Amino acid sequence: MLWRRRGIEVKTPEQVRAMRSAGLVVGRTLEVLRAATVPGVTLAELDALAERTISDAGATPSFLGYQGFPATICTSVNDVVVHGIPDDTVVAEGDLVSVDCGAVVDGWHGDAAITVPVGRVTAAERALVAAAEAAMWAGIAAARPGARVGDVSAAVEASLRAAGHDGIVRDYTGHGIGTALHQAPDVPNVGRAGRGPRLTVGMVLAIEPMVTLGTDEVDVDADEWTVRTLDGSRAAHSEHTVALTEAGPWVLTSLDGGREALAGLGVEAVALDYGDA
Structure with missing residues (x-):
């Protein structure tokens, strides 16, 4: 039985x-895409590769058709923060390419x-x-039963500011996830x-810092999807899906469940016998 706590x-x-x-499909697909993101590949080719990889795993892309989104993945290059639409743009040496991927099983x-x-x-x-990746792990480490959403947000912010980054995007947040791609609670x-809401065992959150080299202000292109820095500065985005379990945090989209990264922060992730695959 599925139940909700104050809408969560x-x-x-x-x-x-x-x-x-589903998390493993996403994690494995992103590793395929990481290796394929090289000079000369087009964003459309990366999207087609993602669709094949997800389909071959017996899953379905979460993003394709979501509120009208026309692709399997989001590809956000340089000054694009999130929600970039894959097209015939050719990846070049020196680019920063953010790839956001979702799958449903x-x-x-x-x-x-x-x-x-x-x-x-x-x-x-x-x-x-x-810094974006480290802040994500700091937020994950703070996501524990009895804490509050604000503890996660504060950990992400503190990590980024300690690294010297003030361009923390406020207009887009992490979120709950489960039977829908985006659910309560928002995770700023x-x-x-x-x-904020208190965290309990059984909650699953997508924690996703977005940070720029300049301003935190963003604008949306005419396509109503592509989110771009207002000052043209480059951006980075890092995200994982994490479940709060009785045995500890379980990073569902990390191939090792988050054990190595969390161990470096003094946090014990779930053991292999929790049902890991």
């Missing part, structure tokens, strides 16, 4: 394990994103990508500890 979908352990199947969604530095990028851009990337 709370999953049983069996349902979380079902979500792991038996009605359960997984959602994750990576930013790929293509070839030689500046030290500042490489640091930006690393800035916030105050101790605020």
Whole structure:
């Protein structure tokens, strides 16, 4: 049985394990796309590769047709923060390419994103990508039963500011996920500890910092999807789906469940015998 706490979908352990199947499809697809994001490939080719990889795994793309979105993945290049639509743009040396991917298996969604530095990028851009990923893991480490959403937001913000980044995008947030791609609660990337809904076992969150080298202000292109930095600065985006379980956090879209990255933060992720695949 699925139940809700103040509008938030709370999953049983069996349902979380079902979500792991979708998460693994997403994680494996992103690794395929990471390797394929090289100079000369087009964004449309990456999208077709993602669709084949997801389909071959017996899953369905979460994004294709979602509120009219026309592609399997979002491909956001350089000053595009999120929701870029794959087209015939050719990836070039020095680009930052964010790839956001979702898949659904038996009605359960997984959602994750990576930013790929293509070839030689500046030290500042490489640091930006690393900061987005580190902030995501800091947020995941703060997502524990008894904490509040604001604790996750505060951890993400503190990590980014400690790395020297103030261009933290506020207009787009992380979110709950499960039988729908986007659910309550919103998970902002800035916030105050101790605020917001309380986290409980069975909640599943998509935590996704978005940060720029300049302003936090963004605008949306005429296609009503592509979100771009207002000042033209480059952006990075990192995302994983994490479940709060009795055994600890389980990063459903990470191939190792998040164990290696969380261990570096002093957090024990779920053991392999929790039903990992």
